[in-house]
Amino acid sequence: MRRTLVLLLAAGLLAAAPAGAASAQAPGCEVASGVLSWGFKESFRAYIDGSIANGEWTVADGATYDTPTFAFPAEKGRVDPRDPNGSVSFAGSVRFTGHGGILDTTVANPVLVVRPDGTGILLLDVSGPTMEGDEVTVTEAEFLDVDLTGQNLTPVDGVITIDAAPTTLTEDGAVAFPNYEAGSEFDPLTVTLDVGDCDLTGQPIGTDTVADGGIPPYVFYIGAGAVGLGLIAGALIWRRRR
Incomplete structure (x- = not known):
């Protein structure tokens, strides 16, 4: 039962994380x-x-x-x-x-x-x-x-x-x-x-905000964390009811 709960939470956190987070390129x-x-x-x-x-x-x-x-x-x-x-x-x-x-x-x-x-x-x-x-x-x-x-x-x-x-x-x-x-x-x-096929869509070197009005990466992680907490709360309620 506990193992099933842990696997459900892990899957939920991975789904909540942005698709590009794992492969995000370093700036420049x-x-x-x-x-x-x-x-x-x-x-x-x-x-x-x-x-x-x-x-x-x-x-x-x-x-x-x-x-x-x-x-x-x-x-x-x-x-x-x-x-x-x-x-x-x-x-x-x-x-x-x-x-x-x-x-x-x-x-x-x-x-x-x-x-x-x-x-x-x-x-x-x-x-x-x-x-x-x-x-x-x-x-x-x-x-x-x-x-x-x-x-x-x-x-x-x-x-x-x-x-x-x-x-x-x-x-x-x-x-x-x-x-x-x-x-x-x-x-x-x-x-x-x-520099090969250089992708310049990421953050510029030496900054902590994204250029051209983009969304800073930490926003995605905050969102993923909130979703994860929601999943944890829901799983605990479900377990208690059972």
Whole structure:
């Protein structure tokens, strides 16, 4: 008898829940693959490659170099193109050396953060001694401001593209990489992100209300709970009468 009652209540709760609740997609577009292409800073590469520093750069951990840009493959992330928001992490590292090892700086693991106000931030891990001999080791430093003005992040054939977005060194970036002052221009970023058949009917990233006048998900769960309580009360009354 009790087992039958429990099964009836469970069936009632499942029936009361919205059909899309179990398969609801997380907000925004999940990044399946992609690449961030960036030359770091052309004048710095020329300095490293010149007769004064007499240095070089090497790539590792998935990064590649094809003159004049480094390429970092996407690892994971989500981006919501509606009020652009989200972040994408990339793999790879670049090590710059010169002056017989006095200059030895590694930048690694870029993370692109997209903000609704049309701006972005590039986070970087930076390590190695500065030219003054100070040791720098920072993780996810806010290295560059990224100007996303005019960029259309709406997927086209399943691909989001950021084309040659201008960048400038931040205050934190100048601390992590003191070779240049904050506000210095660095090379632009180009990013392609494969998001496949992205469903943008869910909630935008970073919000707790549904866009375009939709119904917040918690309303469905409140309704399901009310129906469940009603079923419980009805079952108890039925059992008592029997």
